[in-house]
Amino acid sequence: MKRVMKAFNYSDSYxxxxxxxxxxxxxSRSKIKVLEDISTAGHGAIAARIDGIVYVTFHLTPFADQTGSEIRTAQVDSVVESIISKYSDEPLLLMGDTNNPSPLDAARYNETLMCEGDLNYCMDGAINYKPIQHLLDAGLNDLCWYSYSPASSKNSPMSYNMCSDSCSTSIWSPVNGSPSSAKIDYIFGNDKFLEKFGVVHSRVQMNQQTDQASDHYPVELTFTPIL
Incomplete structure:
Protein backbone atom coordinates (compact mmCIF):
# COMPACT_ATOMS: atom_id res chain seq x y z
CA MET A 1 0.00 0.00 0.00
CA LYS A 2 2.84 2.38 0.81
CA ARG A 3 4.41 1.70 -2.60
CA VAL A 4 1.15 2.46 -4.38
CA MET A 5 0.66 5.65 -2.38
CA LYS A 6 4.14 6.82 -3.26
CA ALA A 7 3.74 5.95 -6.95
CA PHE A 8 0.48 7.89 -7.29
CA ASN A 9 1.34 10.69 -4.87
CA TYR A 10 -1.39 9.80 -2.36
CA SER A 11 -1.03 11.42 1.04
CA ASP A 12 -3.77 9.74 3.11
CA SER A 13 -5.18 6.22 3.45
CA TYR A 14 -7.58 4.14 5.51
CA SER A 28 -6.40 9.77 -1.50
CA ARG A 29 -4.46 12.94 -2.26
CA SER A 30 -6.90 14.78 0.03
CA LYS A 31 -7.75 14.29 3.69
CA ILE A 32 -9.97 11.27 4.41
CA LYS A 33 -12.67 11.79 7.06
CA VAL A 34 -13.96 8.35 8.03
CA LEU A 35 -17.73 8.27 8.61
CA GLU A 36 -18.67 4.59 8.89
CA ASP A 37 -16.87 1.27 9.31
CA ILE A 38 -19.19 -1.76 9.37
CA SER A 39 -18.76 -5.52 9.30
CA THR A 40 -22.21 -6.61 8.07
CA ALA A 41 -21.57 -6.10 4.34
CA GLY A 42 -19.84 -9.33 3.40
CA HIS A 43 -16.14 -8.61 3.83
CA GLY A 44 -16.95 -5.17 5.27
CA ALA A 45 -17.78 -1.63 4.18
CA ILE A 46 -16.50 1.85 4.90
CA ALA A 47 -17.70 5.36 4.16
CA ALA A 48 -15.56 8.49 4.11
CA ARG A 49 -16.02 12.13 3.17
CA ILE A 50 -13.34 13.40 0.79
CA ASP A 51 -13.53 16.88 -0.75
CA GLY A 52 -17.26 17.16 -0.13
CA ILE A 53 -18.22 13.75 -1.54
CA VAL A 54 -19.21 10.70 0.50
CA TYR A 55 -17.31 7.68 -0.84
CA VAL A 56 -18.48 4.19 0.10
CA THR A 57 -16.66 0.97 -0.73
CA PHE A 58 -17.57 -2.62 0.06
CA HIS A 59 -16.93 -6.23 -0.96
CA LEU A 60 -19.86 -8.63 -0.96
CA THR A 61 -19.63 -12.37 -0.37
CA PRO A 62 -18.03 -14.12 -3.38
CA PHE A 63 -18.03 -17.91 -3.64
CA ALA A 64 -21.22 -19.60 -2.49
CA ASP A 65 -23.88 -22.05 -3.57
CA GLN A 66 -27.12 -20.83 -5.09
CA THR A 67 -27.99 -19.06 -1.81
CA GLY A 68 -25.04 -16.72 -2.35
CA SER A 69 -27.05 -14.05 -4.13
CA GLU A 70 -29.62 -14.10 -1.32
CA ILE A 71 -26.82 -13.57 1.20
CA ARG A 72 -25.60 -10.61 -0.86
CA THR A 73 -29.10 -9.12 -0.87
CA ALA A 74 -29.05 -8.98 2.93
CA GLN A 75 -25.56 -7.47 2.86
CA VAL A 76 -26.67 -4.79 0.40
CA ASP A 77 -29.66 -3.97 2.60
CA SER A 78 -27.35 -3.45 5.58
CA VAL A 79 -25.25 -0.96 3.58
CA VAL A 80 -28.36 0.87 2.38
CA GLU A 81 -29.73 1.13 5.92
CA SER A 82 -26.45 1.97 7.67
CA ILE A 83 -24.86 4.27 5.08
CA ILE A 84 -26.71 5.07 1.84
CA SER A 85 -29.93 6.32 3.47
CA LYS A 86 -28.01 8.19 6.15
CA TYR A 87 -26.06 10.30 3.64
CA SER A 88 -28.68 10.61 0.89
CA ASP A 89 -28.65 14.43 1.11
CA GLU A 90 -24.98 14.57 0.08
CA PRO A 91 -23.23 13.66 -3.19
CA LEU A 92 -22.37 9.99 -2.75
CA LEU A 93 -20.41 7.38 -4.68
CA LEU A 94 -20.66 3.66 -3.89
CA MET A 95 -18.07 1.35 -5.41
CA GLY A 96 -16.85 -2.16 -5.04
CA ASP A 97 -16.94 -5.83 -5.91
CA THR A 98 -20.55 -6.99 -5.57
CA ASN A 99 -20.01 -10.45 -7.08
CA ASN A 100 -23.45 -10.04 -8.67
CA PRO A 101 -24.76 -9.10 -12.13
CA SER A 102 -27.10 -6.15 -12.63
CA PRO A 103 -30.60 -6.22 -14.16
CA LEU A 104 -29.51 -3.28 -16.32
CA ASP A 105 -27.05 -5.63 -18.05
CA ALA A 106 -29.45 -8.55 -18.50
CA ALA A 107 -29.32 -8.31 -22.30
CA ARG A 108 -25.63 -9.22 -22.36
CA TYR A 109 -26.07 -12.54 -20.55
CA ASN A 110 -27.15 -15.97 -21.73
CA GLU A 111 -29.08 -16.97 -18.64
CA THR A 112 -29.04 -20.68 -19.43
CA LEU A 113 -25.25 -20.77 -19.79
CA MET A 114 -24.73 -18.45 -16.84
CA CYS A 115 -26.79 -20.60 -14.50
CA GLU A 116 -25.33 -23.88 -15.74
CA GLY A 117 -21.80 -22.60 -15.23
CA ASP A 118 -22.04 -20.42 -12.15
CA LEU A 119 -24.73 -21.06 -9.53
CA ASN A 120 -23.19 -18.21 -7.56
CA TYR A 121 -25.28 -15.80 -9.64
CA CYS A 122 -28.48 -17.84 -9.89
CA MET A 123 -31.52 -18.95 -7.93
CA ASP A 124 -33.85 -21.67 -9.25
CA GLY A 125 -32.30 -21.57 -12.71
CA ALA A 126 -32.51 -17.80 -13.14
CA ILE A 127 -30.00 -15.00 -12.53
CA ASN A 128 -30.82 -13.33 -9.23
CA TYR A 129 -30.51 -9.59 -9.81
CA LYS A 130 -31.99 -8.64 -6.43
CA PRO A 131 -28.77 -7.40 -4.75
CA ILE A 132 -28.14 -4.80 -7.46
CA GLN A 133 -31.84 -4.04 -7.87
CA HIS A 134 -31.95 -3.12 -4.19
CA LEU A 135 -29.14 -0.61 -4.77
CA LEU A 136 -31.01 0.88 -7.72
CA ASP A 137 -34.19 1.02 -5.64
CA ALA A 138 -32.23 2.93 -2.97
CA GLY A 139 -31.67 5.76 -5.45
CA LEU A 140 -28.26 4.78 -6.80
CA ASN A 141 -27.33 4.94 -10.48
CA ASP A 142 -24.81 2.76 -12.33
CA LEU A 143 -22.57 5.48 -13.76
CA CYS A 144 -21.54 3.30 -16.69
CA TRP A 145 -24.95 4.26 -18.11
CA TYR A 146 -24.46 8.05 -17.85
CA SER A 147 -22.63 10.70 -19.84
CA TYR A 148 -22.21 14.43 -19.20
CA SER A 149 -22.94 17.02 -21.87
CA PRO A 150 -21.17 20.37 -21.29
CA ALA A 151 -23.61 21.99 -23.73
CA SER A 152 -26.61 21.17 -21.56
CA SER A 153 -24.68 21.10 -18.26
CA LYS A 154 -26.33 17.86 -17.22
CA ASN A 155 -25.88 14.09 -17.17
CA SER A 156 -27.99 12.03 -19.53
CA PRO A 157 -28.76 8.30 -19.34
CA MET A 158 -27.25 6.29 -22.17
CA SER A 159 -29.00 3.64 -24.25
CA TYR A 160 -26.05 1.31 -23.74
CA ASN A 161 -23.55 0.37 -21.04
CA MET A 162 -20.14 1.97 -21.56
CA CYS A 163 -18.42 -0.64 -19.37
CA SER A 164 -17.28 -4.08 -20.44
CA ASP A 165 -17.32 -7.19 -18.23
CA SER A 166 -15.12 -6.76 -15.17
CA CYS A 167 -14.64 -10.44 -14.35
CA SER A 168 -12.63 -12.33 -14.92
CA THR A 169 -9.09 -11.68 -16.11
CA SER A 170 -6.58 -14.12 -17.56
CA ILE A 171 -5.60 -15.08 -14.01
CA TRP A 172 -8.67 -17.32 -14.12
CA SER A 173 -8.21 -17.95 -17.87
CA PRO A 174 -11.89 -18.12 -18.81
CA VAL A 175 -12.96 -18.52 -22.40
CA ASN A 176 -14.19 -15.14 -23.65
CA GLY A 177 -17.95 -14.98 -23.33
CA SER A 178 -18.10 -17.98 -20.99
CA PRO A 179 -20.45 -18.00 -17.98
CA SER A 180 -17.53 -16.74 -15.88
CA SER A 181 -17.53 -13.46 -17.81
CA ALA A 182 -19.72 -10.83 -16.17
CA LYS A 183 -19.85 -7.23 -15.02
CA ILE A 184 -19.94 -7.48 -11.24
CA ASP A 185 -17.84 -4.46 -10.20
CA TYR A 186 -19.51 -1.06 -10.15
CA ILE A 187 -19.36 2.63 -9.37
CA PHE A 188 -22.78 3.97 -8.39
CA GLY A 189 -23.72 7.60 -7.80
CA ASN A 190 -26.80 9.00 -6.11
CA ASP A 191 -28.98 11.74 -7.60
CA LYS A 192 -27.20 14.43 -5.57
CA PHE A 193 -23.92 13.39 -7.19
CA LEU A 194 -25.43 13.58 -10.68
CA GLU A 195 -26.79 17.05 -9.89
CA LYS A 196 -23.38 18.42 -8.95
CA PHE A 197 -20.89 16.39 -10.99
CA GLY A 198 -20.72 15.40 -14.63
CA VAL A 199 -19.70 11.87 -15.66
CA VAL A 200 -16.87 12.38 -18.17
CA HIS A 201 -16.45 8.64 -18.49
CA SER A 202 -16.88 5.45 -16.49
CA ARG A 203 -15.15 2.35 -17.78
CA VAL A 204 -13.51 -0.95 -16.97
CA GLN A 205 -9.74 -0.66 -17.33
CA MET A 206 -8.63 -3.58 -19.49
CA ASN A 207 -4.95 -3.70 -20.42
CA GLN A 208 -1.94 -5.98 -20.09
CA GLN A 209 -1.15 -4.74 -16.59
CA THR A 210 -4.67 -5.02 -15.15
CA ASP A 211 -5.09 -8.42 -16.82
CA GLN A 212 -2.42 -9.78 -14.46
CA ALA A 213 -3.07 -7.70 -11.34
CA SER A 214 -6.25 -9.39 -10.09
CA ASP A 215 -9.03 -11.77 -11.06
CA HIS A 216 -11.19 -8.67 -11.67
CA TYR A 217 -10.49 -5.60 -13.81
CA PRO A 218 -10.67 -2.22 -12.06
CA VAL A 219 -13.46 0.25 -12.79
CA GLU A 220 -12.50 3.89 -13.39
CA LEU A 221 -14.62 7.03 -13.09
CA THR A 222 -13.66 10.51 -14.28
CA PHE A 223 -16.01 13.33 -13.31
CA THR A 224 -16.10 17.12 -13.31
CA PRO A 225 -18.02 19.72 -11.27
CA ILE A 226 -21.13 21.10 -12.97
CA LEU A 227 -20.76 24.87 -12.80
Missing part, protein backbone atom coordinates in the same frame (compact mmCIF):
# COMPACT_ATOMS: atom_id res chain seq x y z
CA UNK A 15 -8.16 0.39 5.82
CA UNK A 16 -11.39 -1.03 7.22
CA UNK A 17 -11.09 -1.94 10.91
CA UNK A 18 -14.13 -4.22 10.95
CA UNK A 19 -13.30 -6.19 7.81
CA UNK A 20 -12.10 -9.75 7.56
CA UNK A 21 -8.92 -10.68 5.68
CA UNK A 22 -10.34 -9.18 2.46
CA UNK A 23 -9.59 -5.59 3.43
CA UNK A 24 -11.34 -2.68 1.75
CA UNK A 25 -9.90 0.80 1.97
CA UNK A 26 -9.22 4.22 0.51
CA UNK A 27 -6.16 6.07 -0.73
Missing amino acids: LCNNCDSYHVGFM
